[in-house]
Amino acid sequence: MRDVPAPAVPRRYRCALLCGALVLLTSCGWGAGGDGAEGGLPGVPTGVTAAAGSATTVHVMWNAVDGVGTYEVYRGGTVVKEVPASERMVDVTRLRPSTAYAFTVRARDAEGRLGPRSREVRATTPAAVNDGSAPTSPGDVRGRAAGSRAVQLTWSAAKDDRGVVSYDVYQGGTKVHSVGGNQRAAVVTGLRAGTRYSFTVRARDAADNLSPAGAAVRLTTPGSDDGRATAPTGLRAASHLADGAYYLDLTWVPPRIDGTVTEYQIHLDGRAATSLVYGADAPRDRAEYSFYAGREAGVTHRVRIRARLADGTWGGFSAERKVTLGAGP
Structure with a gap:
């Protein structure tokens, strides 16, 4: 510079x-754009998921919609997050423990027009715990290319005295995906052919304590990309x-x-x-x-x-x- x-x-x-x-600026939940809306409005976000990340957070993800400027994430009828078009995920924070929540996502185009709401997805936060100890690192982290634009990651369970609520997947130093604590695999999409990537996985407990990263998985997607x-x-x-x-x-x-x-x-x-x-x-x-x-x-x-x-x-x-x-x- x-x-x-x-x-x-x-x-x-x-x-x-x-x-x-x-x-x-990275994101997760990449995929095909949503169905087009009438009157030239942005399409409906598809593939929307929600999962508790801790007793006070929920991780919401969705697929890309073509031609958008931003996404709006709703909790019930209230906008809780506005996300730039380059991202397809968000952590909704400051929630109540042991509470069920409903989320939807809408796309807004560059002219400010809002598209229809996505389907509603629900997630329940776990009970609050008084816990100052972070989980151990996930073990045996492995990865393989799943075509030229995606990778599949697997790992063994981390240990925590109160239980692991979620696993966060990082690409380089940026969080790009999250799955529930009972899962041991994730698929990261929207990648480029012939490109080298590095991924790590971290465990999170109900008190929002984050583990150290597991061993980095470095791999190259097949194919070629002349740019x-x-x-x-x-x-x-x-x-x-x-x-x-x-x-x-x-x-x-x-x-x-x-x-x-x-x-x-x-x-x-x-x-x-x-x-x-x-x-x-x-x-x-x-x-x-x-x-x-x-x-x-x-x-x-x-x-x-x-x-x-x-x-x-x-x-x-x-x-x-x-x-x-x-x-x-």
């Missing part, structure tokens, strides 16, 4: 956050002068993938120069960004861009463009 000597300056028409560190399907397209680069300094002006078309891309990495002259992270208003049809490039005219730069995908990996690079500071269009 220190290759560019001054902070990026976003244009007025785009509000974005320039980060010094990359933010991993073209996940690369931004239509990249254009120009420059403009403002207050004695030159700025690079980029426009591109986001890749057509499940969900919305909320993070990009810009490479300048073969090295990472800056990261761009959007919120819920991430562009879907055309993205624009401008950043500081120096004060010397006539310098030629090479620029390309790539997107952070829903599975936490980087997609393919766009075509590289050359731009000379101060040159005409």
